[in-house]
Amino acid sequence: MIASSDSQAIAAELRRVANDSLNGESLQRALARITGADDSSWRGVMRRLADLIDPPAFLTTPFICEKCGGEWPSDIRFEDCPYCGVEIIND
Known part of the structure; x- marks a missing residue:
């Protein structure tokens, strides 16, 4: 905060x-x-x-792209990595 x-x-x-x-x-x-x-x-x-x-009430674990290492908050969902474009497969 x-x-x-x-x-x-x-x-x-x-x-x-x-x-x-x-x-x-x-x-x-x-x-x-x-x-x-x-x-x-x-x-x-x-x-x-x-x-x-608007400070976040809690910290979230970031999502990290396995290909390029790009990182973003896990509460933001993408179909493709916003940095390298690789398709994101949600387990």
């Missing part, structure tokens, strides 16, 4: 950057850096923002 002071610091940095410049950094990379996203892909950034807005 995110401490209130951490959320305030993240919000302050987002506001500062919104009024300043990305200094050549992509928006996605800037958001990943500012929010502390573990995964800097757009999916990872969106998940991190969602967790900041």
Whole structure:
């Protein structure tokens, strides 16, 4: 869970950057850096923002693709791996 002071610091940095410049950094990379996203892909950034807005009540075990090692929350279901495209077979 995110401490209130951490959320305030993240919000302050987002506001500062919104009024300043990305200094050549992509928006996605800037958001990943500012929010502390573990995964800097757009999916990872969106998940991190969602967790900041509405922190999960409990942590779930991530699903890990056996082919590429791609990882995502187990409560999100895909037919194919979002990273490498391999078909996911649910046992």
